[in-house]
Amino acid sequence: MRDAFHDDLDKVSDDLVEMTTMVGAAMRRATTALLETDLTTAESVIAADDDIDALRREVDDRAVDLLARQQPVATDLRMVVTAMHMASDIERMGDLARHVAKAARRRYPDCAVPDQLRNTIREMAEVAEQLVTATGSAIANKDVHGAVEIESIDDRMDELHRKVFGELLDQSWEHGTEAAVDTTLISRYYERFGDHAVAVADRIVYLVTGRYGTQDEGLQR
């Protein structure tokens, strides 16, 4: 019966890794839509978010089914519960990618991000990519060190987010209010994407060590 349990749990884990792959693709494509003013890609990302939501529901259903059939206790139980929490965070990462795509769509054919900040946003997207890859890997390998690494990759995301704000609020900002408002929200979407990756990482750490990870909150707006 334990083998059946662990087989089922492996399927849940595979689904979670699949979700990270999907949100990674979503954010990568949303960034393309944004920085290359690509409406078709924006629409595609927006539509594909339904698939991420569907996979999250599948994870939940598998988890509930596992609880009902196998009635796990102790660490096994915590793994199932943790999987549900992770699915929730990863789904939210997908939503944030969709928000980036919507911002791109809203301003099409203009770019929602002024030239001045495109490289910074591009770098935030690269950090997002690293975070998602690391998250998928940490889940697949139940890897605490990988999980801790995610928290320090996210420090770079917070730095970039601060950099965006530094430029927006500088006296030399000449792109007007609309661009400032759009860029504020877009930067926040990437930053929150990172926060959710850290939340997943914290849960891996908790699963393996019993200790609650602490998120670096000091820099969040």
Place this chain on the structure above:
Amino acid sequence: MRDAFHDDLDKVSDDLVEMTTMVGAAMRRATTALLETDLTTAESVIAADDDIDALRREVDDRAVDLLARQQPVATDLRMVVTAMHMASDIERMGDLARHVAKAARRRYPDCAVPDQLRNTIREMAEVAEQLVTATGSAIANKDVHGAVEIESIDDRMDELHRKVFGELLDQSWEHGTEAAVDTTLISRYYERFGDHAVAVADRIVYLVTGRYGTQDEGLQR
């Protein structure tokens, strides 16, 4: 054994209602801190978020304990799982109140929201209050009609959020970039607060009817 299960589940439900009371107080006080430039209240809200997080962990621990000891199936199992999801949404509402308080603190002794938009933000806070009261009540009474009502109260929040953006992006905006950036984020915090209340409501509807609620996404940025 079923009586013990339902007693335990009632405690979880009571904790969830307590959480809604706490996040309601947090958002009410954060709004005071914001609109009345009250630094002490801002600091107090920021600190008190730890209590909300602690109660969320207690809900999770109770739920896991319930699953381990009572090994519920079917609807009983779904109730426990749903409670964990709700705790997650309600905790996030507390975080959003903390973000409002941090915005107030960041700009002290100035007000982060220009005169022009203070009434609109005040009304968003009133809608937030209604949402939280309705959410606590819907949880306590397992009330589908109350839950559906929450979705329509949130329509008003979305309207107000659009109104804020309409003013920010109007040619007549004369308060500069910093105020626009701050107000963008603050308005989003209230709007996301509403979204999470709707997420809780959707779960109540799902619990009682088996149908997934649909969030009105069309107006989200």
